Amino acid sequence: MTTDKRLATLNITGMHCGGCASKINTALLKLDGIDSVDVTPHEGKAVSSGSPLPDDNMLRDDVATAGDYTLTSVEMAEPATAALDPSTHQHHATAQEQPKGSLYPLFLIVGFIAGVTLLVAVSTGDWSADPLMRQFMAGFFIVFSFFKLLDPSGFVSAYRGYDLIARKIPAWGWAYPFVELALGVAYLLTWVPVVTNAVTLVLMLVRAAGVLKALLDKRAVRCACLGTALNLPMTKITLVEDLTMAAMAAVMLLILSI
Numbered sequence: 001m002t003t004d005k006r007l008a009t010l011n012i013t014g015m016h017c018g019g020c021a022s023k024i025n026t027a028l029l030k031l032d033g034i035d036s037v038d039v040t041p042h043e044g045k046a047v048s049s050g051s052p053l054p055d056d057n058m059l060r061d062d063v064a065t066a067g068d069y070t071l072t073s074v075e076m077a078e079p080a081t082a083a084l085d086p087s088t089h090q091h092h093a094t095a096q097e098q099p100k101g102s103l104y105p106l107f108l109i110v111g112f113i114a115g116v117t118l119l120v121a122v123s124t125g126d127w128s129a130d131p132l133m134r135q136f137m138a139g140f141f142i143v144f145s146f147f148k149l150l151d152p153s154g155f156v157s158a159y160r161g162y163d164l165i166a167r168k169i170p171a172w173g174w175a176y177p178f179v180e181l182a183l184g185v186a187y188l189l190t191w192v193p194v195v196t197n198a199v200t201l202v203l204m205l206v207r208a209a210g211v212l213k214a215l216l217d218k219r220a221v222r223c224a225c226l227g228t229a230l231n232l233p234m235t236k237i238t239l240v241e242d243l244t245m246a247a248m249a250a251v252m253l254l255i256l257s258i
Contacts, residue, residue: 018154141184148177154228204246
């Protein structure tokens with residue numbers, strides 16, 4: 001079975017920073033037919049997917065309304081799930097490939113957070129599940145919010161490509177890094193654990209739903225979990241990360257109820 005969902009690379013002049021990317025992202029997502037957008041300002045490109053995509057003139061007019069930007073060309077790709085012959089596949093490989101990047105930085109950062117958590121357990125002698133999970137989640141949210149806040153506008157642009165809430169409410173994308181930071185501090189201070197874990201459970205499940213939809217749609221979007229400082233591809237690891245955090249929050253809620 002095939003689908004009309006198509007990918008297109010929009011070549012845009014006038015972009016210089018994450019703020020430009022955010023404006024382009026917001027403008028394009030308002031168009032009917034566009035499901036996701038991944039803007040790379042330093043390359044002057046925006047990869048969009050949709051079913052079907054708007055025509056070139058509509059895209060050009062929409063980009064112009066976002067600011068002093070010009071859409072110079074549109075490179076269309078075949079439907080994302082269509083069977084391609086070898087020559088066609090080679091011709092469209094660049095437009096359909098996932099954003100290049102490595103998961104090594106993600107594993108390294110999570111490994112450091114886990115290592116610090118274990119060192120705290122060694123120093124305190126407390127190896128029970130609740131403090132171990134609480135300290136890990138405090139480190140996780142604080143460190144990950146730091147990377148998002150390095151380039152807030154760039155994060156918002158990437159995050160709106162797949163988050164279910166941020167796509168409908170742009171302000172949520174701007175607020176999200178601060179929500180993560182607040183959760184990290186709340187876990188660190190053991191502030192109202194029931195509320196902290198309940199909020200984390202809901203947020204992680206909602207985020208996981210957006211990631212799962214992006215994976216099922218085979219969208220070429222960038223993972224925004226570490227902002228734009230590191231180019232991380234959207235993979236199943238992102239989904240596992242969100243579900244693991246949700247699971248830990250659920251376990252801590254269960255422990256609190258006993």
